[in-house]
Amino acid sequence: MENRKIKIAWYGKHFGEEPPLIGRACVSSSGEKRYGAGTIFFSSCNLCCVFCQNYQISQEKLGREYSIPELANIMIKLQNQGALNIDLVTPTLWWQFLKEAMILARGLGLTIPIVWNSNAYESLQIIRAMDGLVDIYLPDFKYMDDKLAVKYSNAPRYSKLAEEAIKEMFLQVGKLKEKNNIAQKGLIIRHLIIPSNIDNSFSVLEKIASIDKNIHLSLMSQYYPVYNANKFPEINRRLTENEIRAVEIKRMELGLENGWTQEADSGDIFLPDFRKENPISIQKTNFTTEDTEK
Numbered sequence: 001m002e003n004r005k006i007k008i009a010w011y012g013k014h015f016g017e018e019p020p021l022i023g024r025a026c027v028s029s030s031g032e033k034r035y036g037a038g039t040i041f042f043s044s045c046n047l048c049c050v051f052c053q054n055y056q057i058s059q060e061k062l063g064r065e066y067s068i069p070e071l072a073n074i075m076i077k078l079q080n081q082g083a084l085n086i087d088l089v090t091p092t093l094w095w096q097f098l099k100e101a102m103i104l105a106r107g108l109g110l111t112i113p114i115v116w117n118s119n120a121y122e123s124l125q126i127i128r129a130m131d132g133l134v135d136i137y138l139p140d141f142k143y144m145d146d147k148l149a150v151k152y153s154n155a156p157r158y159s160k161l162a163e164e165a166i167k168e169m170f171l172q173v174g175k176l177k178e179k180n181n182i183a184q185k186g187l188i189i190r191h192l193i194i195p196s197n198i199d200n201s202f203s204v205l206e207k208i209a210s211i212d213k214n215i216h217l218s219l220m221s222q223y224y225p226v227y228n229a230n231k232f233p234e235i236n237r238r239l240t241e242n243e244i245r246a247v248e249i250k251r252m253e254l255g256l257e258n259g260w261t262q263e264a265d266s267g268d269i270f271l272p273d274f275r276k277e278n279p280i281s282i283q284k285t286n287f288t289t290e291d292t293e294k
Helices: 068-080 092-107 124-129 146-153 158-173 198-211 241-254
Strands: 005-014 037-042 064-067 086-089 114-117 177-179 182-192 216-220 259-262 287-289
Touching: 005 068, 005 092, 037 068, 064 068, 068 086, 068 092, 092 124, 124 158, 146 158, 158 182, 158 198, 182 198, 198 241, 216 241
Parallel strands: 037 086, 086 114, 182 216, 216 259
Antiparallel strands: 005 037, 005 064, 177 182, 259 287
């Protein structure tokens, strides 16, 4: 008999996403305060990134199993707690079950946007199956250099698959749309800068600009040498200010004006421990806005 269970590592209100996904404490028309993303971290991942900060769930596969109706009820619970959206993190491997859960949750009264928070290493079949169900796509466009994709993430043909998936996402939901500074629908592309590999970042930004310069880009500098990064000397360190600045300059040169840049942090980075009951509740947002368009 097929196992109709979905493995979840953690769920709850999360405050470390981009500004329009977590908002500021605001009051709805019913008088209810809404703030934070309703985040669900799924166990396992279709990538094997040597520097994964969430390796406890992506590689060690921590978590517990839930049925599809239980997942739908979790979504409703997060909405009732005032979450601005349902943020599905590393959903790809579970896409068929998630599709059922999303449909069920909508039938139970889910009205807030659903966010597909993935690594973009996905087939068109999966993304097309989400058409009309997902409101906000939040892919991380990691590589244009496929040699790096294989070396660091065991992801052959990453650049082609990610480009195709992101184009389909953009076709479905278009440019980011906000209401009262809160994301309602659209595409946000994340890119994590990797030490010693800024040429890869340049190529990713060039590809995004070739798709549409109005796309919202979240440029991330939170890289930290964890998990198996110490096996690769060139990435076994934090980013330098010069590397971050070089990528920011490239972004400006390409005219990618919409989005955010994650603030460089000279102190210790906060790494969630998914073995704890509430590992990320204290994580804070550290993005600076790059646009004022609403």
